[in-house]
Amino acid sequence: MxxxxxxxxxxxxxxxxxxxxxxxxxxxxxxxxxxxxxxxxxxxxxxxxxxxxxxxxxxxxxxxxxxxxxxxxxxxxxxxxxxxxxxxxxxxxxxxxxxxxxxxxxxxxxxxxxxxxxxxxxxxxPLAGLTALQALRDELRLQPGSRVFIPGGAGGVGTFAIQIAKWLGAEVTTTASPRGRALVERLGADVVIDYTTQRFEDTVRDMDGVFDLIGGDTLDKAFGVVKPGGMVVSVAGMPEPVTARKDLERGPLLAALFWFASFGLRARARRHDVTYRYLFMHPSGAELGELARLVEEGRLExxxxxxxxxxxxxxxxxxxxxxxxxxxxxxxxxx
Ligand SMILES: NC(=O)c1ccc[n+]([C@@H]2O[C@H](COP(=O)([O-])OP(=O)(O)OC[C@H]3O[C@@H](n4cnc5c(N)ncnc54)[C@H](OP(=O)(O)O)[C@@H]3O)[C@@H](O)[C@H]2O)c1
Known part of the structure; x- marks a missing residue:
């Protein structure tokens, strides 16, 4: 073959x-x-x-x-x-x-x-859909009325994330370039920030959670837009010790490596009284079945x-x- x-x-x-x-x-x-x-x-x-x-x-x-x-x-x-x-x-x-x-x-x-x-x-x-479902429902635990910021809404994961967050009842703020604006609006984003001309950190605030798809400078600044007690979940930043234990089921050596690698991000999170989590998605036939049902019902495109x-x-x-x-x-x- x-x-x-x-x-x-x-x-x-x-x-x-x-x-x-x-x-x-x-x-x-x-x-x-x-x-x-x-x-x-x-x-x-x-x-x-x-x-x-x-x-x-x-x-x-x-x-x-x-x-x-x-x-x-x-x-x-x-x-x-x-x-x-x-x-x-x-x-x-x-x-x-x-x-x-x-x-x-x-x-x-x-x-x-x-x-x-x-x-x-x-x-x-499968990969993008499960990532969005696991981050928004299982890690950020979005509820009706939650406010979530999703930088990078127009890509593979972002297009699922906007729709799943809306299905969970959240209010969604996202970033996109002018090329992606019409798409993320159609998918249900409530507020769209053009990341090529605007600094999201100037206007976004009091979020319950962030689902970061960009990493780097965007992730560094994301901690400042979350309420105290809130959470930042990234799939594009630096893994942290929970990633090693929970997502990868690995021992203390990898957890220690990730502890060092994520030191700066976790320190930033502590300063804002926010939890930082890096998620490695996991495969699941059962959860894929849930996504298929949402697509069939017309709730997920x-x-x-x-x-x-x-x-x-x-x-x-x-x-x-x-x-x-x-x-x-x-x-x-x-x-
Ligand atoms: N840890 C995990 O389990 C896991 C799982 C899935 C994905 N990921 C990671 O998540 C990230 C996103 O994956 P993906 O599949 O969504 O990627 P993707 O489809 O390649 O994302 C492309 C999109 O990102 C937008 N974009 C680029 N730079 C941006 C910025 N600075 N701000 C806002 N939007 C920006 C682009 O918009 P424009 O063209 O308009 O600029 C484009 O629409 C990747 O790093 C991937 O490796 C991790």
């Missing part, structure tokens, strides 16, 4: 489409014939080697973290799916493998894909910016890496 491989850590030249053998599904796995796969910044961060401290792969490895397709065959332990079922998934972090014509995925990472959602749309849901043919995945990666996608980038496998 055709697959997109990472041959060594480095730039775009370290990856390429190659012929490899089909993966064999294990006892609890489902072999999925992949119809479409979603791209995420984690793909080029993995390629660059930026994430080696949390996840190392034996190279070469098939890349890709989310997919939609049909069940080809099932391991002996699988009872929830059968050949022909339409499914989608955020695949295991330690296996990847979505950028391929076939992928073996643990059954508990998969959710049934309703007939009303096409494969290309479905492929863009996955925003797909561009669909590329699988043969043009290099181009798709370069477009994603430009950092200006509006919603998600997807590749479509042949057939």
């Amino acid at each position: 055709k697959a997109f491989l990472l041959n060594r850590y480095g730039g775009p030249e370290t990856t390429g489409l190659q012929d490899v053998s089909r993966p064999a599904p294990g006892h609890d796995d489902v072999l999925v014939r992949v119809h479409a796969a979603g791209l995420n910044p984690v793909d080029f961060k993995t390629r660059d080697g930026m994430l080696k401290v949390v996840q190392r792969y034996d190279l070469p490895v098939v890349m890709g973290n989310e997919l939609a397709g049909t069940v080809e065959s099932c391991g002996k332990g699988v009872t929830a799916f059968k050949p022909g079922d339409r499914v989608f998934a955020r695949v295991p972090k330690d296996r990847m493998g979505a950028f391929a014509e076939y992928a073996a995925v643990p059954a508990d990472h998969l959710a049934p894909l309703p007939a009303s959602i096409d494969f290309e749309t479905a492929a863009g849901i 996955p925003v797909i910016d561009r669909v590329f043919p699988f043969d043009a995945i290099d181009e798709a990666m370069a477009y994603l890496e430009s950092g200006h996608a509006k919603g998600k980038i997807v590749v479509r496998m042949a057939g």
Whole structure:
């Protein structure tokens, strides 16, 4: 089968489409014939080697973290799916493998894909959708009437986050360039700040929480817009000790490393009487089922910016890496 491989850590030249053998599904796995796969910044961060401290792969490895397709065959332990079922998934972090014509995925990472959602749309849901759900509902615990600030509303995660925050009943303030304004307004953002001409820290205040998708200077300033007792959850800043223990289930060594790395951010959070949390999302077939229901009910609209043919995945990666996608980038496998 055709697959997109990472041959060594480095730039775009370290990856390429190659012929490899089909993966064999294990006892609890489902072999999925992949119809479409979603791209995420984690793909080029993995390629660059930026994430080696949390996840190392034996190279070469098939890349890709989310997919939609049909069940080809099932391991002996699988009872929830059968050949022909339409499914989608955020695949295991330690296996990847979505950028391929076939992928073996643990059954508990998969959710049934309703007939009303096409494969290309479905492929863009898992990673960004689960990230937004887990950050806003489970970490920030948004309630009706909560006020949340989401810097970076027009991208893959942001387009889900705005809608999920609104579904949870929150008031949403976000940032976008003029290119993204109409989109984030359509998705329900109550206040939109043009980050190219305005400093959000001059006008945003008394937020219950921040869901940071940008990191850097934006994250540094985000602590000042939250009420005392509030929370900043980032997926783009620096991991902290809870990330190591809770999200990565790792021991004290990694927690200590993250303690040092996040020292400045946690000190800033303490000065503002705010909690800082860096979230690594986790795959979940059950939670994907919840997202599928929201899409079916018309409460959640996955925003797909561009669909590329699988043969043009290099181009798709370069477009994603430009950092200006509006919603998600997807590749479509042949057939
Ligand atoms: N920890 C985790 O589990 C996890 C999970 C998912 C994602 N992430 C991380 O979260 C971040 C966002 O991911 P994503 O998929 O949403 O990325 P993305 O789709 O590439 O985001 C692109 C969008 O960001 C906007 N943008 C760029 N700079 C901005 C700024 N300074 N202020 C406001 N908006 C800005 C761009 O708008 P313009 O083109 O208009 O500038 C574009 O619409 C990435 O760093 C990713 O690695 C982490």
